[in-house]
Amino acid sequence: MNMQFAVTPMGFLICSAIATALASSFIPEASLAGKSNGEQMLAKADHIRNPSSSYRMRIGVKSEDDEREFDVFLKGTDKTLIVAKEPARMRGQNMLMLDRDFYAYVPNLKKSLRLSLSQKMMGLVANGDIARTRWSGDYTVFVEKGDAKETQMLLNGTKKNLTYQKIRLWLDTSTSRPLRAEYLSLNGKAVLKKAAFEEYKTLAGSQRPSRIRIEDAGGKQSTIVIQDMESSDLDESTFTLANLEKAK
Secondary structure, three states: OOEOOOOOOHHHHHHHHHHHHHHHOOOOHHHHOOOOHHHHHHHHHHHHHOOOOEEEEEEEEEOOOOEEEEEEEEEOOOEEEEEEEEOHHHOOOOEEEEOOEEEEEEOOOOEEEEEOOOOEEEOOEEHHHHHOOOOEOOEEEEEEEEOOOEEEEEEEEOOOOOOOOEEEEEEEOOOOOEEEEEEEOOOOOOEEEEEEEEEEEEEOOEEEEEEEEEEEOOOOEEEEEEEEEEEOOOOHHHOOHHHHOOOO
């Protein structure tokens, strides 16, 4: 039977979720102080998906009619550099996120164009699906229901120009692992796309989802596959428009 987190017995489930998550991805206690149970779980879900404040990963993105590979460099919550690697025709078409400003370099024009995080990169994958990978801090959290297996929460964007303003998210109650999500319309009534976080494996020292499968209402699918991930000390100069053209 589903129970609201306002019910006292659910406190035991949340304590279990925190203890299990801390075993695989330590979060300083001070960073959780004052947060609600839902906010704590969301912060832990972010730490599962993101190994540290500075890291790199190699990803593959596949849609029904295209397939590409990128090196992605991330620092903090607001800097991402995406370097196109394959196919060869895409090299030089690099992308940069600074806070919620997103830029794509066009070699033929020798200039950077400003795009939105919600704009399509390829297939069903939006720019922000790769560039802005954190939820905590961008959304308010309302726990809709939960049991010993899953916790369902509604995320409402608190900032402008997010990839998705409303998300319904399911986390594993005992570990805070992301399981699946629905990306909703602004009124929250229509499901625009669904995502499943799959194939957990060891990446950067902890179990993380290595495959994100995105599907629209018509059944079309695109996937993001994390091939490799590691913590890396990245310099601030990596994340500049001046570096966007020459990054390889």
